[in-house]
Amino acid sequence: MSVILYGYRYSVYTRIVRMVLSYKDIAYSYVEMDPFSDEIEPDYFDLHPFARVPVIRNNSFVLYETTAITRYLDEISPPEKLSPKKTERKARMAQIISITDSYGYWPMVRQVFAHRVFRPIEGDQPDENVIAAGRIASQKVCEAIEKLLGEDAFLVGDEITHADLHLAAMMAYFCTASEGRDVLDRCPRLKRWWQMIADHSVLRDSDPGLPIV
Ligand SMILES: N[C@@H](CCC(=O)N[C@@H](CS)C(=O)NCC(=O)O)C(=O)O
Structure with missing residues (x-):
């Protein structure tokens, strides 16, 4: 597993993903990306067509949308801890x-x-x-x-x-x-x-x- 998180320091959605990464003890590297900036790198649109944060990359797998990311992270690092069974x-x-x-x-x-x-x-x-x-x-x-x-x-x-x-x-x-x-x-x-x-x-x-x- 080689996880990269693209996020913005003050973003609540980035914080949600960071909390899951920390709760699941998943090592990751972090790339700061200010989605409110007027100068978003054109390449970023390949990761997130709406130019928001967060995005994660795990090896070649790229994922955006926070709930998709957090469920994914919980599942790839068993045991799944953050979803109730019932x-x-x-x-x-x-x-x-x-x-x-x-x-x-x-x-x-x-x-x-x-x-x-x-x-x-x-x-x-x-x-x-x-x-x-x-x-x-x-x-x-x-x-x-x-x-x-x-x-x-x-x-x-x-x-x-x-x-x-x-x-x-x-x-x-x-x-x-x-x-x-x-x-x-x-x-x-x-x-x-x-x-x-x-x-x-x-x-x-x-x-x-x-x-x-
Ligand atoms: N539906 C997205 C929402 C992400 C989102 O809105 N992130 C905010 C930061 S907390 C953002 O990038 N805003 C930039 C903008 O509104 O242009 C998700 O679940 O990840």
Whole structure:
């Protein structure tokens, strides 16, 4: 196995893949690629036609799309640890990941976090209308996931799964904004989960920090 990860330091999707690599103890080399740059190398489009991150290469096998990558990594390095065995739990895991990607990433990360936290650090003005819209949409997402949770420690049962890593990468950014913490205060089960997982070594060790300017 010879794994290369193409990622961007502040990318939540890159962080999800890095967490799986670390959790599965898979050695890899890392290539930094800023997908927001105006000067993306033309060759990169051969790896990812949409010029996003992450991408992994394992020998000659190239793969993009985070959920495809994380399932692949879990499978090529047995035992498979991040997917529950029970069919219903596996389905619930896929559902939470899909909710997170389809409805959560944009408002939680690109609207609330990017405008409230990232832009000011970079010296750019936040757009309060974008933050307000992002907060409303994020609340809907958190409430929907809250409804799916039981009393288990992790999102889907008593073991960590892909769903935990996926949502945690986004929640980590979201909760750096006061709007994110306010939303989480309204979702007690999700908040308890976040307090627990935020302290997990896989989260702590993959924290990219915030830009220092
Ligand atoms: N569906 C993709 C989403 C990846 C994605 O959106 N990555 C972000 C960084 S977190 C990116 O590359 N954004 C660049 C852009 O929006 O132009 C996946 O699951 O990997």
